[in-house]
Amino acid sequence: DRATTILAAIDPKTRPQDLARPGHVFPLRARNGGVLVRAGQTEASVDLARIAGLSPAGVICEIMSEDGTMSRVPQLIEFCRAHGLKMVTVADLIRFRMQHERYVRRVAEAMLPTRFGEFRMIAYASEVDRDQHVALVRGELESGEAPLVRVHSHCLTGDVLGSTACDCQEIIARSLEAICNAGRGVFLYLHHTGRGFGIEAGETEPGALPKIHFHARGQLDREPARQRMVQHESGIGAQILIDLGLKDIRVLTNHPKKVVALEGYGIRIADQVPLRIAAPRATHQVL
Structure with a gap:
């Protein structure tokens, strides 16, 4: 049957x-x-x-x-x-x-001044999810020890709106600062993962809108399925890193499991460097 x-x-x-x-x-x-x-x-x-x-x-x-x-x-x-x-x-x-295959391609490039220093901003388009992702490159990547790399998932509420439910905005600042202090590295901003908030599933009362759950205060970031997604969906990020000529990297992260999947795509994790966050939010697990 x-x-x-x-x-x-x-x-x-x-x-x-x-x-x-x-x-x-x-x-x-x-x-x-x-x-x-x-x-x-x-x-x-x-x-x-x-x-x-x-x-x-x-x-x-x-x-x-x-x-x-x-x-x-x-x-x-x-x-x-x-x-x-x-x-x-x-x-x-x-x-x-x-x-034999590539699913991301460079589409644009410009110099981006920040309060920490100047970065080369490279935009990538994905043929898989139709989204655009950005790599901020500092210094010459081909020489010296493995460069610092931060793989950051898009978080609207934290990155843009400065939500106190997460440390995403501060993580971006500390990552860019660390890369500039090191003289070379990559800040990879992936748009497709869409962290920040989610709409509550299920039925609601008549006339009522579904509730919004922020990932840090709800269960969305803690669900096994979500953790597996963060770990497994590293293919696009890995392809961008390979396009930049990187095979050995030092990852800026406070969550080692997040970067394990990169090694399956031919990226060697030479070291994991913790992010120094001044005042971590008690409600959020820093990635």
Whole structure:
């Protein structure tokens, strides 16, 4: 039954009314851009099929270890050896696609004076999310030790409006200051992640508008799904860093897990440098 359902689900001729709901197969939708945008199993399955010249669809099945836990890479390697199977990791697919494809391109450049010093401002356009992102470059990146890099997610309420619910505005200032003091580095401003606030899901009373939850005071920044998104959606940022000629970087961050995914895209984290925030807000976890 499941095989029949899967074949029907991936058939372009199938209409929603052809499938019973709820069913016994859980559909997942891959992000446009695949593993270069989100380093997940869903995107990897679709990418692998597409690269092989097949229909861009796949079936995901978790392999369980004898103790009942989900098998990780070391256990999966042994499983493949025992059963004569080939194995490809998400990181393998990322490296392959990074060698053959690009999803960001430079679109404009200008010099930007700030109170900390002058930066070369480079605008990038993404063919995946249709957004524009900015890299502020200070000094010559090609020489010397690994440069300082801050990967900053867009936060309207903090960056622009100066909300006291987060430290985003101060983080920007301290990052630019640290890069200028070091003489070289990159401040990467990613617009697509859209941190700051969210609209409450669910029904509201008649005539009432949905509530706005600020990420720092609500649960949006603490939800596992949100944490995974921050960790996994580093593909566009990594492509910009690679376009700038960077392979080894020192990351400005107080949240080590946030930068782990960059290493899957060919960026080596030489060091993690904490941000010195004068008076951290008690309600916010500095990223």
